[in-house]
Amino acid sequence: MDQSKALDVVRHADDDCIDLTTIFRDLWSCRRWITIAIACLFFLMASSAAFLLSKKEMRVVDLPVHFSFAGAASGEYPNGMSFKVRDLLETPILRAVYEEKQLAEYLSFKDFQASLTVLKDSRGMLILEQRFLAATASKKMSSEQWGVLHKEYLADKRSLMASAPYFLRMAGDAIPYDIAEIVLTQLLEGWANYSKESKGIFQYSIPIISSSAILRDMSESEFMIIADRYRLVLQRVEGFAKGVEALPGADLLRGDRGTIADLQSEIKDIQLFAFKNLFAKIWGLGVFKEKNQALLYIDYRLDALNRKRVEIEKRIRVVEDAMEAYIQNRATRSSRSGAGGNSSLSASGGSMIPQIGDAFLDRLVKLTNESAEAQFRQGLMKRIIAEGTDLAGVESDISFYQNMKNTPENDLAKRLSADEKFAIVNGDILQIQENLVAVVEGVSTIYKEVCQLYLKPSQTMYTIVGPVQKRQAGVYEAKKIILLEVAFGMLALGMIFIAALLFSALRRRGQSFK
Numbered sequence: 001m002d003q004s005k006a007l008d009v010v011r012h013a014d015d016d017c018i019d020l021t022t023i024f025r026d027l028w029s030c031r032r033w034i035t036i037a038i039a040c041l042f043f044l045m046a047s048s049a050a051f052l053l054s055k056k057e058m059r060v061v062d063l064p065v066h067f068s069f070a071g072a073a074s075g076e077y078p079n080g081m082s083f084k085v086r087d088l089l090e091t092p093i094l095r096a097v098y099e100e101k102q103l104a105e106y107l108s109f110k111d112f113q114a115s116l117t118v119l120k121d122s123r124g125m126l127i128l129e130q131r132f133l134a135a136t137a138s139k140k141m142s143s144e145q146w147g148v149l150h151k152e153y154l155a156d157k158r159s160l161m162a163s164a165p166y167f168l169r170m171a172g173d174a175i176p177y178d179i180a181e182i183v184l185t186q187l188l189e190g191w192a193n194y195s196k197e198s199k200g201i202f203q204y205s206i207p208i209i210s211s212s213a214i215l216r217d218m219s220e221s222e223f224m225i226i227a228d229r230y231r232l233v234l235q236r237v238e239g240f241a242k243g244v245e246a247l248p249g250a251d252l253l254r255g256d257r258g259t260i261a262d263l264q265s266e267i268k269d270i271q272l273f274a275f276k277n278l279f280a281k282i283w284g285l286g287v288f289k290e291k292n293q294a295l296l297y298i299d300y301r302l303d304a305l306n307r308k309r310v311e312i313e314k315r316i317r318v319v320e321d322a323m324e325a326y327i328q329n330r331a332t333r334s335s336r337s338g339a340g341g342n343s344s345l346s347a348s349g350g351s352m353i354p355q356i357g358d359a360f361l362d363r364l365v366k367l368t369n370e371s372a373e374a375q376f377r378q379g380l381m382k383r384i385i386a387e388g389t390d391l392a393g394v395e396s397d398i399s400f401y402q403n404m405k406n407t408p409e410n411d412l413a414k415r416l417s418a419d420e421k422f423a424i425v426n427g428d429i430l431q432i433q434e435n436l437v438a439v440v441e442g443v444s445t446i447y448k449e450v451c452q453l454y455l456k457p458s459q460t461m462y463t464i465v466g467p468v469q470k471r472q473a474g475v476y477e478a479k480k481i482i483l484l485e486v487a488f489g490m491l492a493l494g495m496i497f498i499a500a501l502l503f504s505a506l507r508r509r510g511q512s513f514k
Contacts, residue, residue, distance in 0.1 A: 085120075227279060287421045
């Protein structure tokens with residue numbers, strides 16, 4: 001009886017003991033998954049700790065700026081060259097500012113270059129997207145309503161992207177706030193001047209005329225040929241004046257012969273009165289050194305103009321055919337889309353939410369490409385208008401030469417001597433030459449003043465749209481994150497290795513007990 005009780009006590013004592021060998025043997029059978037889990041756990045811990053510990057507070061200075069020159073929204077300088085916001089951070093510009101402001105005492109040029117960025121202000125875009133998502137959240141909205149809202153959203157997005165300012169940012173503790181503000185302003189001015197000098201951004205496509213084109217010696221030529229050459233020069237002067245008038249601030253300036261509008265009126269007067277009177281005298285009085293030479297010149301000009309007219313008419317037909325083909329294709333696509341849309345609605349039982357079917361996808365493509373199609377149509381119309389304007393000018397010149405060739409001599413030609421006729425015509429030609437030179441010099445004077453006053457890079461290239469924003473911001477350093485991740489990773493591997501050694505020791509101990 002006492003022996004059985006003793007056995008029960010021993011059995012209960014064995015039941016209260018924990019067999020670690022059995023437990024570790026079970027764990028060892030899952031050693032691969034345990035190792036992977038421990039590695040993943042420590043890797044996540046290492047990444048999180050590295051990310052948090054690498055955060056550093058540093059000074060951030062933002063200068064809000066809007067690029068105000070013509071073509072900035074489309075990514076082009078005024079002369080047509082490609083524009084990108086990273087142009088502000090080109091090495092010559094940064095080097096010039098770095099040396100001028102003597103920033104070497106604060107940081108190296110490499111660190112100075114790395115501290116600068118140009119960012120788009122995206123706060124307005126976030127608000128716009130939130131409004132669009134809130135407006136289209138209703139499940140009862142029809143596909144037509146959704147399409148209208150999406151179209152408005154795209155239009156607002158394009159407008160916002162074109163008008164949203166940029167931030168020229170400097171991040172770092174090396175440069176004090178007051179000096180950083182000066183440096184950012186100097187960077188903008190340096191970029192504007194560099195763009196003007198190295199890229200010629202203000203060299204507008206203006207057909208500039210100089211007085212040397214008028215004062216050439218043409219005394220040996222036929223009077224009619226001299227007069228016609230001056231008429232063609234006047235057409236170029238008119239184009240020069242129109243180009244100058246289109247420059248910002250040109251209409252506000254006044255030269256010795258008046259404003260640019262006054263000079264254009266003077267050009268019209270020379271065209272309508274001086275030249276018309278001159279050609280009437282040449283042909284009415286019969287003032288020719290060699291009339292056959294004048295007739296051959298007119299025939300040559302008529303032949304050249306007729307060939308030019310044929311070429312312009314061909315180009316107009318090509319553009320018109322392209323426009324007609326585009327309209328027909330668009331009408332075909334619209335009819336197919338309408339038919340597909342009706343079948344989709346009937347098949348879906350009149351569902352009011354957009355269905356991902358062919359008709360709906362076609363509508364999405366249509367909405368997405370609508371802007372591109374509008375630009376394509378506008379481009380075709382502009383080409384047709386431009387070619388039509390050129391054709392009208394060519395036909396006017398053809399009529400001019402034909403009427404000139406058919407002008408009869410008047411009665412005054414019989415009463416005047418040859419020398420008197422030559423003197424009258426030569427005096428008119430000299431007067432026209434003098435007026436042309438004066439007009440060209442007047443337009444050139446206004447053009448130079450516009451370049452000096454209104455085409456200054458710092459005034460026309462950009463606008464600072466707000467005060468400098470200074471703040472402390474948390475910045476995560478990439479180098480520090482990498483180093484900390486390596487350190488924590490090594491620690492995790494070491495702990496796993498130690499755990500493996502402990503398990504092996506316990507296993508051997510368990511086997512010895514057996």
